[in-house]
Amino acid sequence: MELQEVKKLIQNAGVVGAGGAGFPSFAKLAEGANILVINAAECEPLLYTDYMLIHERLYRVLEGAEAIMEMTGIEKCLLGVKATKGKALHWVEGQELAPGVFVKMLPNVYPMGDEINLIYEATGRLVPPGQLPMTVGVIVMNLETVYNIRAALRHQKPVIEKWLTIHGHVEQPYVLRVPVGTRVSDLFEKMNVKVPAGHTVLDGGPSMGKVIDPEKTIVTKATKGLMILPDDIAAIYTKKRSMRVQLAIGSSACCQCTRCTDLCPRNLLGYPLEPHKHVRIENAMMDARPEDVLTASMCCACGICEIAACCQSISPRAMIGKHKGILAQNRLKYIAKPDEKFTVHPERRARQMPSDRWKRMLGVDKFDRVPEYIAEMVDFDRVEIFTSQHIGAPSIPCVSVGDTVEVGQVIAEAAQGFSVPQHASIAGKVTYVDPTKIVIEK
Ligand code: SF4
Numbered sequence: 001m002e003l004q005e006v007k008k009l010i011q012n013a014g015v016v017g018a019g020g021a022g023f024p025s026f027a028k029l030a031e032g033a034n035i036l037v038i039n040a041a042e043c044e045p046l047l048y049t050d051y052m053l054i055h056e057r058l059y060r061v062l063e064g065a066e067a068i069m070e071m072t073g074i075e076k077c078l079l080g081v082k083a084t085k086g087k088a089l090h091w092v093e094g095q096e097l098a099p100g101v102f103v104k105m106l107p108n109v110y111p112m113g114d115e116i117n118l119i120y121e122a123t124g125r126l127v128p129p130g131q132l133p134m135t136v137g138v139i140v141m142n143l144e145t146v147y148n149i150r151a152a153l154r155h156q157k158p159v160i161e162k163w164l165t166i167h168g169h170v171e172q173p174y175v176l177r178v179p180v181g182t183r184v185s186d187l188f189e190k191m192n193v194k195v196p197a198g199h200t201v202l203d204g205g206p207s208m209g210k211v212i213d214p215e216k217t218i219v220t221k222a223t224k225g226l227m228i229l230p231d232d233i234a235a236i237y238t239k240k241r242s243m244r245v246q247l248a249i250g251s252s253a254c255c256q257c258t259r260c261t262d263l264c265p266r267n268l269l270g271y272p273l274e275p276h277k278h279v280r281i282e283n284a285m286m287d288a289r290p291e292d293v294l295t296a297s298m299c300c301a302c303g304i305c306e307i308a309a310c311c312q313s314i315s316p317r318a319m320i321g322k323h324k325g326i327l328a329q330n331r332l333k334y335i336a337k338p339d340e341k342f343t344v345h346p347e348r349r350a351r352q353m354p355s356d357r358w359k360r361m362l363g364v365d366k367f368d369r370v371p372e373y374i375a376e377m378v379d380f381d382r383v384e385i386f387t388s389q390h391i392g393a394p395s396i397p398c399v400s401v402g403d404t405v406e407v408g409q410v411i412a413e414a415a416q417g418f419s420v421p422q423h424a425s426i427a428g429k430v431t432y433v434d435p436t437k438i439v440i441e442k
């Protein structure tokens, strides 16, 4: 099959990055790369989704990897896992799991799942700021995305289910799958997951997850985990401070020691991102001009500058987040010049954040244990499918209230250009449609 035909199949199945921002996967596939990197680093503490998929369904991931390699002409695939998890799987470095697919044991440091750090660690290649991995001959995909590509190509199965981890201060952590569009509060009720008083729910891991209201949050194709954590640990209280408080602390306490820059994983790779300078701009109470804060686009929002580096409780991450907003409004980002050179810091290895220490700093080490794996899909009577679960144009609803739909049926078509369709994740009746979402009830 021609690459274009395969890309169409993957697009038609609605496959997008299964973690992160939901980049449409068909757009990543092109000839010209020579290494496929499967990201199973899962560097966030308490996330076990990829680990469990490897443990229980590895052959499907490997079939997906082989299909991608065949269609793109790539001869080598590296499946990257943190060394601790690789050891638990009884893998060794360089082990060949399938023809051309090798184990890549990654150091137990945070944030190893950051795409730029992962590529450097796995291949020794450095993606220049603002460029795509393809510029250094690499395609990177999350492990579950590869699993979904296999389902799309082998069974023409669209993405209608989502694997995720429920973890934190819970009686029983789980890795399970639910229909895309499941309301988080419905999931918690069905699994008897309680959110005690004085606790917060995050969509994502403890470091980078976003605070959510389970009643108002829906599982999308990019949901990776749901964390229930007490409010008095660093993972939570740093996220709950208002920007006004963040700016007040920053302006009164920053001594410009540069420790946030010294430990920044993107800076350690040689990127010209210096978080202390973003704090300085805010402290000067200037209205930041977009061209002054361009380097904010290089930040992966790992939170090391905020939780581990700064002894004054300042959050350079929050200030950089503000500067990213300015860049987004102006459609700007830092793009490396063709002759610009980037040199990895000679002390990078020594300054990296060990995963265990990071877990303790966040305050989540006491909750860490391997979750129970539930193989059968947890079923629900109602789903809300968003038309925008991906980067690019939202899909366009093609059903009306009162229509009966089958599982897997297209309910929103891909828009012109960069987009993917959405599919019914349960069978039932359409009870609500607007340009942003479609509700289906059994
Ligand atoms: S934000 Fe904190 S770590 Fe960064 S320069 Fe200021 S005082 Fe130092």
Ligand code: SF4
Binding pocket: 260, 263, 264, 265, 266, 267, 273, 275, 298, 299, 300, 301, 302, 303, 304, 305, 306, 316, 317, 320
């Ligand atoms: S959050 Fe802080 S440490 Fe992490 S990449 Fe951004 S600036 Fe660097």
